[in-house]
Amino acid sequence: MSARRPRRPAPAALLLAAAPLAALLVVPVAALLLRAVAPDALATLTLPIALDAIRLSLLTSGAALALTVLFGTPLAYLLARVRFPGRGLLDALVDLPVVLPPVVAGVALLLVFGRRGWIGAPLAEAGVDLAFTTTAVVLAQVFVASPFYVRALKVAFASVPRELEGAARTDGATRLQAFLRITAPLAAPGFVEGALLAWARALGEFGATIVFAGSIAGRTRTLPLAIYATLERDLDAAVALAGLLTAVALAVFLAVRAVGRASVPRRT
Amino acid sequence: MPHARPLATLVLAAALTLGAGAAAQTLLVSAASSLTEAMEAVATAFEAEHDGVRVDLNLAGSSTLAAQILQGAPADVFASANAAQMDVVADAGLLASDPVPFARNALVAIAPADAPLADLGALAEPGTLVVLAAPEVPAGAYARTALAALGDLRGDDFEAAVLANVVSEEPNVRQVAAKVALGEADAAIVYATDAAAVDGLAAIPIPAAANVDARYPVAPIAGSDHPELAAAFAAFLRSEPAQALLAERGFRAP
Numbered sequence: 001m002s003a004r005r006p007r008r009p010a011p012a013a014l015l016l017a018a019a020p021l022a023a024l025l026v027v028p029v030a031a032l033l034l035r036a037v038a039p040d041a042l043a044t045l046t047l048p049i050a051l052d053a054i055r056l057s058l059l060t061s062g063a064a065l066a067l068t069v070l071f072g073t074p075l076a077y078l079l080a081r082v083r084f085p086g087r088g089l090l091d092a093l094v095d096l097p098v099v100l101p102p103v104v105a106g107v108a109l110l111l112v113f114g115r116r117g118w119i120g121a122p123l124a125e126a127g128v129d130l131a132f133t134t135t136a137v138v139l140a141q142v143f144v145a146s147p148f149y150v151r152a153l154k155v156a157f158a159s160v161p162r163e164l165e166g167a168a169r170t171d172g173a174t175r176l177q178a179f180l181r182i183t184a185p186l187a188a189p190g191f192v193e194g195a196l197l198a199w200a201r202a203l204g205e206f207g208a209t210i211v212f213a214g215s216i217a218g219r220t221r222t223l224p225l226a227i228y229a230t231l232e233r234d235l236d237a238a239v240a241l242a243g244l245l246t247a248v249a250l251a252v253f254l255a256v257r258a259v260g261r262a263s264v265p266r267r268t
Numbered sequence: 269m270p271h272a273r274p275l276a277t278l279v280l281a282a283a284l285t286l287g288a289g290a291a292a293q294t295l296l297v298s299a300a301s302s303l304t305e306a307m308e309a310v311a312t313a314f315e316a317e318h319d320g321v322r323v324d325l326n327l328a329g330s331s332t333l334a335a336q337i338l339q340g341a342p343a344d345v346f347a348s349a350n351a352a353q354m355d356v357v358a359d360a361g362l363l364a365s366d367p368v369p370f371a372r373n374a375l376v377a378i379a380p381a382d383a384p385l386a387d388l389g390a391l392a393e394p395g396t397l398v399v400l401a402a403p404e405v406p407a408g409a410y411a412r413t414a415l416a417a418l419g420d421l422r423g424d425d426f427e428a429a430v431l432a433n434v435v436s437e438e439p440n441v442r443q444v445a446a447k448v449a450l451g452e453a454d455a456a457i458v459y460a461t462d463a464a465a466v467d468g469l470a471a472i473p474i475p476a477a478a479n480v481d482a483r484y485p486v487a488p489i490a491g492s493d494h495p496e497l498a499a500a501f502a503a504f505l506r507s508e509p510a511q512a513l514l515a516e517r518g519f520r521a522p
Binding site: 129210232 | 329332399
């Protein structure tokens, strides 16, 4: 990084041109947070509907993150390190849920895991019903959130020079040892960033969940679904829960930035 | 230039839309989900009678619509599936005039067409996946009333058993019907009109003694840019042509 240059005031024209979008992005969040910390709203966070949703959201997003790390790490390594036919296509398909409307993800999940779906039908025959279960919520969250993890980790793996792994191998390390001792530590910032983003996305998941898993308190009604359901009966509670989610998302982004600054020097 | 033509078409379409919007009056009608097809037909008939008027429909659960209106969402007319959600708007002082009833409906139980229920008792059997509209949604409120009445008729714990089978509370009645039509849920309670309008459903009647008399009120919303047109639309819903269109889709006269 270059040395810090003396600050010069930004040109007025640039400030003016940047202001509208900045205002659009910042003002609604500020309004939400201000309203959420009002005593009427804050008090609703201890209502059963809020506590049920918070508990369920922590449980499901935690499970989704665990599954994402377990299965996303090998996938990210595969995409970063191994050349095989169709890799580009797989790479694109893995990224797809990032831009796919979540409600579309819900329909797609129904076609596979629904009671009449490719996998759902044989499962139902075997006595495993996914419909309207907490498992369905976790599945929806993994579908929409894991691409954030795989993307970040894939880039981190790819940025570790192969020669370092090669050197370790020549020194007698096994492939696994080289991965654990060399690649994994160097890719750690990408791991943390990807995990944080994926967790936040899982926490905020709405569209795929309501289509694929339904909405019932304590089982499938996560925080975003509870906000939607509460909006019609208790605006204060909806705003408080929305403020809570916003604050968590903000904290995640600040954490990601902090990890980015503290990580190994990047190419400029 | 593969992209030039679609872009030009899009710009032209946008210009035409904006131009038409400026020339015509657009009436925004917030209507209960169960009215979807009926309201589309009524809107078309109203447009045919009023030159230069376009009717846009905002279809959702009545509780969602009431919440939207309370939060200042634009609407010229509100057609609710029950009095309770109309009262929410009325109590906030947002009605331009008193609501008037324009249709009635009743409930049925539904199951997927290829997995029909033997009888209403199946709703209460352990393991039956039942979906209802959320309690604030009129269809959800009516369904719970009917379940209580059915329990009283049968003299057993039917109501509690069915409620224990509820696996999802949906934001509007059409989402309830969709979950059953998809085969995800085994059974649900919706309006008789939904059972007729949505494909892939088998209906089981609910006896009149336990059924509800679902009354749909309509009212113009205060602060509309077209107050006379809004009042005219509310009145039109009670006219003979509109009533015929509603009757065609299974709604009964108020």
